[in-house]
Amino acid sequence: MFVSRPVTIGSRASIRLTRTAFRSIATAPSFPFSRPRGAEPPAEYAKLRETDPVSKVKLWDGSQAWLVVKHKDICSVLTDQRLSKQRNRPGFPELDPGGKEAAKRKPTFVDMDPPEHMQQRSMVEPLFTRDQIDAMRPHIQKTVDTLLADMIKGGGKTAVDIVEKLALPTASYIIYGILGVPFADLEYLTQQAAIRSNGSATATAASMANQELLNYIGKLVDQRVAEPKSDLISKLVVEQLNPGHIQRDDAIQMAFLMLVAGNATMVNMINLGIVTLFENPSQLADLKKDPSLAPQFVEELCRFHTASAMATRRVAKVDIELGGKTIKAGEGIIAATQSGNRDADIFPNPDTFDMYRKRGAESALGYGYGEHRCVAEWLARAELEIVFSTLFQRLPDLKLAVPLDQIKYSDPSKDVGITELPVTW
Numbered sequence: 001m002f003v004s005r006p007v008t009i010g011s012r013a014s015i016r017l018t019r020t021a022f023r024s025i026a027t028a029p030s031f032p033f034s035r036p037r038g039a040e041p042p043a044e045y046a047k048l049r050e051t052d053p054v055s056k057v058k059l060w061d062g063s064q065a066w067l068v069v070k071h072k073d074i075c076s077v078l079t080d081q082r083l084s085k086q087r088n089r090p091g092f093p094e095l096d097p098g099g100k101e102a103a104k105r106k107p108t109f110v111d112m113d114p115p116e117h118m119q120q121r122s123m124v125e126p127l128f129t130r131d132q133i134d135a136m137r138p139h140i141q142k143t144v145d146t147l148l149a150d151m152i153k154g155g156g157k158t159a160v161d162i163v164e165k166l167a168l169p170t171a172s173y174i175i176y177g178i179l180g181v182p183f184a185d186l187e188y189l190t191q192q193a194a195i196r197s198n199g200s201a202t203a204t205a206a207s208m209a210n211q212e213l214l215n216y217i218g219k220l221v222d223q224r225v226a227e228p229k230s231d232l233i234s235k236l237v238v239e240q241l242n243p244g245h246i247q248r249d250d251a252i253q254m255a256f257l258m259l260v261a262g263n264a265t266m267v268n269m270i271n272l273g274i275v276t277l278f279e280n281p282s283q284l285a286d287l288k289k290d291p292s293l294a295p296q297f298v299e300e301l302c303r304f305h306t307a308s309a310m311a312t313r314r315v316a317k318v319d320i321e322l323g324g325k326t327i328k329a330g331e332g333i334i335a336a337t338q339s340g341n342r343d344a345d346i347f348p349n350p351d352t353f354d355m356y357r358k359r360g361a362e363s364a365l366g367y368g369y370g371e372h373r374c375v376a377e378w379l380a381r382a383e384l385e386i387v388f389s390t391l392f393q394r395l396p397d398l399k400l401a402v403p404l405d406q407i408k409y410s411d412p413s414k415d416v417g418i419t420e421l422p423v424t425w
């Protein structure tokens, strides 16, 4: 709530300015908005798309930022070189105290601007090209098959949590394998990463798990310095660390970024995909009959649910005009990709899940847009396609063990996700 404080006013102009500023603080709604139920996007987005597509919101620390909700404006924000992704710039919109602390650390490419951003991103990007990921598909398929076989061995009459048995280990084992984590450590690291990010651990436990992961990667970097192999950490060591292009801590932070950046999102997209199919039984029946529909199911899934919607934030380096508003240098901008994915100008009947939807030239924004677009998009798509072309073939009688309205979703003001999903078959 806005509390008025006494102010010293020097001139008529400053009276006007001060009143305007006060009015905007008093009326700017608090952000993040809450989802009304389940995985549904906040209702405020639809309203703002109609009435005020570039508007101000109030953040947790009382500061303000611009919220951009239309697809075309979001694309323009995410490609505008006059905006910065450097979190240590004053005015960068942080969404919680943890973010403000994280912003003080040495950045990796996710928080860099050109030219440094591409210089660092290109150190890992070659391992995530479409061709590279296509070559990995048999390995991803084998991982999913093995995890499903282990889950099936456990029975099926009593409920098992498919998050723990399939979604979490699929997402984790694949990226850890790319990094070069030995197979024997996969389970342990997966547990630590889950404690770090699942929100149900205490702050101390989460921070200990974070440190544990960093220490682990530090040791792995040292091992690869002594004896390089053919994994991502070895690539960083041989091509960047040894010739002196980066420091040891950069190699650790970059490997850590790849380990954590998409992990929770990946897990949540698998979970959301399973629930979406149960919510749309005729499309589930079609997918069971024809698993080659998986890519178009995944395409629509990544439009309908935006499980990483808070990363697309920027701060203005100079004054810019957007949607008839002036965004001043030093003001923060939140590009609401979750809203852009439901913009009826681009996606007719946006709130209907339809894997047969005709696609235009504009893409959905689930993986971002522009230079910071997800570096691992092809990997994420391949994992989702393989999970959804396999799961219901192996388990055609898979059912949720709880009613749809009792599914445990993430905190309604955080990125959409599902924490637990009991199933039987």
Ligand code: HEM
Residues within 6 Å of the ligand: 078, 109, 110, 111, 121, 175, 257, 258, 259, 261, 262, 263, 265, 266, 269, 307, 308, 309, 311, 312, 313, 365, 366, 367, 368, 369, 371, 372, 373, 374, 375, 376, 377, 379, 380, 381
């Ligand atoms: C379905 C799963 C995924 C979704 C929906 C997703 C979504 C996103 C989004 C929206 C961004 C853009 C952020 C921005 O503009 O600031 C992004 C960037 C990024 N993602 Fe993903 N991601 C997924 C999976 C992954 C995976 C599996 C990894 C790691 C292996 C990963 C690593 C990254 C990295 C490192 C960036 C930063 C790219 C840059 O700044 O240049 N993501 N992702």
